[in-house]
Amino acid sequence: MTDSRYSWGRYPNAPQNAHTCSWRSEVPELMNKVVAGHGSTLPFGNGRSYGDSCLATSDQVVQLRTLDRFIEVDWEHGVVLAESGVTLAEILALSIPMGWFLSVTPGTQFVTLGGAIANDVHGKNHHLRGTFGNHVHSFGLLRRGQGLLTCSLSENPELYAATIGGLGLTGVITWAKIQLMPINSSQIDSTVVRFDNLAEFFKLSAELDHQHEYSVAWIDCLAQDTKTGRGVFIVGDHASYGSLSVEKRKKLQVPVTPPLSLINNLSLHAFNEAYWRVHPATPSRRWGSYEPFFYPLDRILDWNRIYGRKGFQQYQCVIPDAAAEVAMSELLAVIAASGQGSFLAVLKRCGDSVSPGLLSFPLPGTSLALDFPQKADLTALFKRMDAIVHQAGGRLYPAKDAHMNGNDFRQAYPAWEQLEALRDPSLLSRFWKRVIS
Ligand SMILES: Cc1cc2nc3c(=O)[nH]c(=O)nc-3n(C[C@H](O)[C@H](O)[C@H](O)COP(=O)(O)OP(=O)(O)OC[C@H]3O[C@@H](n4cnc5c(N)ncnc54)[C@H](O)[C@@H]3O)c2cc1C
16 A cells, blocks of 8 residues: 655655555565565655655655554553554553653654654753663564564664664664653643843753753744844753643644745744743743643644745754854854744753764754755755854754755764664665765
């Protein structure tokens, strides 16, 4: 059975023919069939990667979302063993009432277990708990010609390391066993305060990060001069009291893709200004459900459609601590001067936990992520931004990327050759072909 899939940014516009199956036992035959017909393929989760790392060079993907069964759960120790197409939302629906939460979660719950491992995703608690890969006990990896291998720190450790953050290139993950963390309540106790500039962000982050499980800032990327980097700082913890309830709020939906992007300079300026003003100038405590805290964008299904048919690109970089403040202010100056940018840009300090993954993105430093409607002049802006990131010893996040140049990638991720040596030759993405050749 086949139908079309896209990456989240819908750029590049490369519809993927999705080949699906219902059972884990059918995956080897399906892969053989797709590879025999098209030369190569790529595993596909739920398409929440923005750029071209989830797009196959053959445009033929093996879609794993349909492998969505739980295999074994241990609520005494918070260990879940599930098929790789299970989403984080599905895990939370089962685990929250039992007093367990994901140890690490990205900004959407609609990603699959396989996708979370393949991009070694990170969340608002990177400074404490590292990446998703730090909490993966083991997984089953299907490689063409080798069958199903169990991978963990002690079994096939090289493949374990290469697959965590391995961009779906080492094989198909068919199941995974992950560690959850205990919670007393599904509510989040948070504190919100706005800040006036980038220097204040770094001050707040140094002061507050280590006191809280979660920390993140939204910034107005269009503010200039003395206001550069102004934003809203948010820290939070799982509340120590309250119910253990799964969020059931009704989702809204963007019904169609308009021909043109609804995001323009006027709407961006107005929104960013209003968002900053609406937040308190002195710290304000809040108590609320986990969904608006972790997944504000999940409330609107298909929100990526607002960028119109041309789609959009996300730019996410991380800059090492020593250079972060200077490089971030240069990046923000370049972005503000270009007049292009995001509704809300995300700024976040990453900690020094080491991921087991070979090609994991985070490093001790500060990460900035912003969305840009797709336009021809993005190329020039990204070139200027890339030069700043490169000069500062930083790197871009492959899960969000559709433009990175090969030299920058190979320099920023020196372990790429080890991954290439362990790549299943039948798996190839547009991203990988672009950056290693
Ligand atoms: C609103 C939003 C917020 C986000 N916030 C964050 C964030 O805070 N932090 C963060 O790190 N990321 C974030 N992301 C990115 C997202 O978490 C990752 O791109 C994630 O990997 C997507 O998972 P997916 O299941 O949709 O996989 P896909 O996007 O379909 O695929 C991702 C990669 O995984 C591979 N893959 C998928 N399934 C398998 C499998 N079974 N076996 C082997 N390889 C597989 C694919 O080949 C591809 O390389 C966000 C994305 C969105 C849309």
